[in-house]
Amino acid sequence: MTRRSISRRSALAGGVASGLAAIGGCLSEGGILNGSGGSDGPMIGVLEDRSGEFALNGTAKWQASLLAVEELNADGGVLGEELDVYDPDPQSDNQRYQELTREALNREGVDALWAGYSSATREAIRPIVNEEEQLYFYTTQYEGGVCDRTTFAMGATARQQLGAVIPYMIEEYGPRIYTIAADYNFGQISGDWVRLLADEHDAEVVGEEFILLGETDFGSTINAIQGEDPDFIASMLVGNGHANFYEQRADNELDVPMASSTTMAQGYEHRRLDPPALEDMYVGVNYMEELETDRNAAFVDAFYEQFPDADYLNQEAQNNYFSIHMWAEAVEAAGTFDQETVIAELEDGIEVEAPEGDVELDPETHHMTHHMRIGRADGEHEVTFSDEQYIEPSFLHEVGCNLPDDPEQTQYEPDEFYDEI
């Protein structure tokens, strides 16, 4: 069954409608009426989804960004100036992302940009970011491999996440893996990483299915998994539609354990779905709201004090939060908002006190070394953490990415470097 969602716009084939919607969007969200045209102070762009397929993931990213800006401003601003935010809602729509990115760069002239949940979005706007040589922070956990002189990838990569959770699962449950992943660049490349990690640990991928974004029917997928009877499922499902897999897994009484890089820490499925849908889900994360440290408790309190109605404080929200503080530190150290100077400052190496723990920027690759944990949900959806490791973004080092010496703008993929895939 075709549980894809179509936007009403395409349903109406409405050039007119989308034009009107775009104008409406401008009027209500920022630009023409209450834009920052009057302010000459520093400004950052925060483009995060608050509606559409990724609203559940993006809303907290937006909120945590505003919290970071609020804290900076309460503390005297950045370089003594109050920080402004350009933050219209891109509505999980890549075309709208491209339009808004141009707005942010060309009209608003933002000093730094945080934008996008999915890898498809990142790749849709990166050409614009590259063209303008814009300092850009992408904060979602992702497949890895982006080696780009003005882009800083703040999330953990597949190598860091799957590298933590897949070997653990092979050890714990056995070597037969069944991969299900979203059918776009993120899911496909993550699937390659699972194969590679399986090969490194003498395990085997016995089945693989790539599933369209927005799909909500998993009856045949579950039957196919039952036919193979794997030791565990590697799930890189993405977005709200795919959450139905977990619901239907419980409904079908399929009790194969699952490993993931995408679940719980982003779309808080363990809070939204009735137990035991997520029972025996193991996810490789650098952050979840449930982490029990004093520093995190303070962060969670501050977040819910600012946004009492917020649903969940997810991993990507934390990444937005610490990276805005990190950028502000770099600006203070550089003494200017000039983007080239700030990039040079970041490339000198920088460490921040993030809620997940102290993390360092890796100057060569523009990625972060993260505290990776394995979060497990039990039959009541209580999350516990184990196996904390401090993991470097190693893949880009292996392929020779060294941005201060060789300022390129590419994305490396694992199948170009490993024969095992």
Add this chain to the structure above:
Amino acid sequence: MNGYELLNVTFQFLESFAFIVLATVGLAVIFGMMGIINLAHGEFILVGAYATTLSAHQGLPLPVAMLVGVVATTIFGIVLERTIIRRLYGRLLDSMVATFGISLVLVQLTRILFGNSIDQVSTPFGAISYGSYSYSLYRVLLAGAAIATLLVLYILFTRTAFGIRARATIQDEETARSMGVDTDRMYMSTFAIGSALAGLTGALYAPARASPTPEFGSEFLVDAFVAVVVGGPSVLVGTPLAGGFLGLIEAFFTFQWTQFIGTVAMLVAAIVMIRLLPDGFSGLVESVRTSWRESE
């Protein structure tokens, strides 16, 4: 294909069939009987799903909560008909723009009122197990619900005085009125039935989905519009044939390859169907009937 796999593909077919029929039937009644293309159809389903889920969270047993969902959507439909839709009868394009607008407002209003998602109600009944496989019993039973819905509609529109008046109104409003039929009330009632059916779909699928979101209705739209076109103007003939045909194609290709291929196959089949049968299945049935009559 062994026996268990045959069961797999049968259950997948039943689930496809139920989804297509239930997604379509409310839209088909409003379009087929009234000539209104309701682009807010998905949001009628949304109202049914939210009313069901929220009242189940209030502690109502699931069947009662589903009834609340249907009633709420019906009332919602009547209010909308009285205030907006009734001004748009006979104005196809205007009704599309108006219902499109209603849909945008409803999605955003839902987001403002209830946030990005509400907690789900879990699926009842558990699974049927066979060999190494299992299938959700509730999803299989939905096919029964779809057939029951079609039967009730059949009786309502062919065997009751109300059905005859409603069809008379649709066929020839002037004559119906001169025969003493309150056509205004007929339109309202038909719209209410269409709304109730959409509400029923929302109510039935509320527990079969991960937590409902403001976009809940949009996932029904593709199947609903494709099936209305493939089925043609007659609800009672077109909807089950379209559901059976498209469901069979989707289930077979999904079983043989993957869900993605199944979806592609279903949409390709729909395109071919529209090319060969511009009036859909009900047009085909109608022309077969006519040629029978002529040969007699």
